[in-house]
Amino acid sequence: MSSGELPDVGRLVERSREGDTHAFDQLITLHRERVYMVAYHILRNPDEALDVAQETFLRAWRNLARFDGTATLASWLSRIATNAAIDVVRKRQAHPETEFEVAPMAIDAASHTTPAQPARPGDSVDRAEIRERFERALATLSPEHRAVIVLKEMEDLSYQEIADSVGCSIGTVMSRLFYARKKLQTELKDLYEEL
Amino acid sequence: MKNFEERYTAWLDGVLDESMQEEFEAMLDAQAHRDAAGWKKLRGLMRESLGPAATPHADFINSQVLAEIHRETPRPKRQESRGIFGIRLAWAGASLLALAIVLSAIILPQVTKPPTADQYISQVIEARSSDPTHSAVAFEAPGGKGAVLWVENAGYIPANEKIK
Numbered sequence: 605m606s607s608g609e610l611p612d613v614g615r616l617v618e619r620s621r622e623g624d625t626h627a628f629d630q631l632i633t634l635h636r637e638r639v640y641m642v643a644y645h646i647l648r649n650p651d652e653a654l655d656v657a658q659e660t661f662l663r664a665w666r667n668l669a670r671f672d673g674t675a676t677l678a679s680w681l682s683r684i685a686t687n688a689a690i691d692v693v694r695k696r697q698a699h700p701e702t703e704f705e706v707a708p709m710a711i712d713a714a715s716h717t718t719p720a721q722p723a724r725p726g727d728s729v730d731r732a733e734i735r736e737r738f739e740r741a742l743a744t745l746s747p748e749h750r751a752v753i754v755l756k757e758m759e760d761l762s763y764q765e766i767a768d769s770v771g772c773s774i775g776t777v778m779s780r781l782f783y784a785r786k787k788l789q790t791e792l793k794d795l796y797e798e799l
Numbered sequence: 800m801k802n803f804e805e806r807y808t809a810w811l812d813g814v815l816d817e818s819m820q821e822e823f824e825a826m827l828d829a830q831a832h833r834d835a836a837g838w839k840k841l842r843g844l845m846r847e848s849l850g851p852a853a854t855p856h857a858d859f860i861n862s863q864v865l866a867e868i869h870r871e872t873p874r875p876k877r878q879e880s881r882g883i884f885g886i887r888l889a890w891a892g893a894s895l896l897a898l899a900i901v902l903s904a905i906i907l908p909q910v911t912k913p914p915t916a917d918q919y920i921s922q923v924i925e926a927r928s929s930d931p932t933h934s935a936v937a938f939e940a941p942g943g944k945g946a947v948l949w950v951e952n953a954g955y956i957p958a959n960e961k962i963k
Contacts (some may be wrong), residue, residue, distance in 0.1 A: 628863060637857070640860070654856070658860055658864050661864045665868055668824075731848060738848055738849055757814075757842055757845055758846065773957055778804065779802070779805060788845075789837060789838055789841060796844060797962065
């Protein structure tokens with residue numbers, strides 16, 4: 605096992621490999637928050653994130669023999685979760701009717717109320733609207749770009765940890781971060797220019 | 800780092816080597832510096848707005864995963880159990896058979912044992928008839944070889960007179 609892991613995780617992994625479900629239960633408890641977080645930040649949907657978290661641990665159980673300890677167990681699980689979440693996003697994109705709506709809604713000029721719209725400079729925008737703006741902007745990113753930006757910005761993982769999680773090189777992680785940040789800045793320029 | 804994007808990302812995240820940092824910053828124009836400042840504001844807003852992902856019903860993950868693992872895991876073949884069960888069944892059957900034999904040996908002889916001759920004669924004599932003309936006399940043959948029952952004026956022994 606890599607250094608930095610809890611000292612008994614290696615034993616739990618060994619016992620789990622031998623079919624000890626009680627040991628695996630403890631591993632789930634140790635890592636479920638992180639796995640859920642990875643899934644949720646990519647999917648932005650708590651129910652889907654729960655499904656992906658469960659699927660992650662099932663895949664881990666079935667493939668424990670492949671875990672060789674070169675990365676930490678947490679990174680390995682994050683990678684499985686990331687791949688599983690990206691699969692869900694790709695399925696969503698294949699069925700556009702379920703895709704999160706990103707296009708602004710048309711406004712009736714005579715309407716006194718407006719749906720959520722990009723805020724105009726100078727207007728105060730409440731927290732819920734800001735959140736929605738971020739959700740929409742993240743939805744415009746590819747699953748791979750979304751994964752690296754949320755793992756970096758929301759969970760402050762290192763480039764190496766992100767690379768282990770998504771299964772690419774550090775250079776690729778850094779390039780994807782560059783483009784994802786540029787795109788989000790373009791989508792949300794009005795938000796940060798107010799600050 | 801191979802290209803501009805990687806160096807820019809490292810610079811933005813503050814992980815560029817000091818020597819490379821100065822050199823890189825010198826390359827950037829004013830707009831790039833404004834973009835970098837803008838991103839830092841946006842990042843702060845993003846973290847504030849999206850927040851940490853608290854796990855709802857965390858224990859549910861454990862229970863669902865373990866339930867599925869148990870469903871997927873084949874049960875071990877119970878050959879040994881079947882063998883033990885068979886032996887126990889055979890012993891139970893043998894015990895029941897032995898008990899049946901013992902009970903048969905004890906009960907059946909008592910049920911089928913015929914009454915002694917003395918019992919027959921005494922029972923007949925003890926029988927009562929409502930008709931005063933009926934009589935019964937028992938004679939024992941000499942030498943104890945037999946007994947004669949002389950019944951007078953009774954054409955038959957009624958069926959309801961049981962010989963007990």
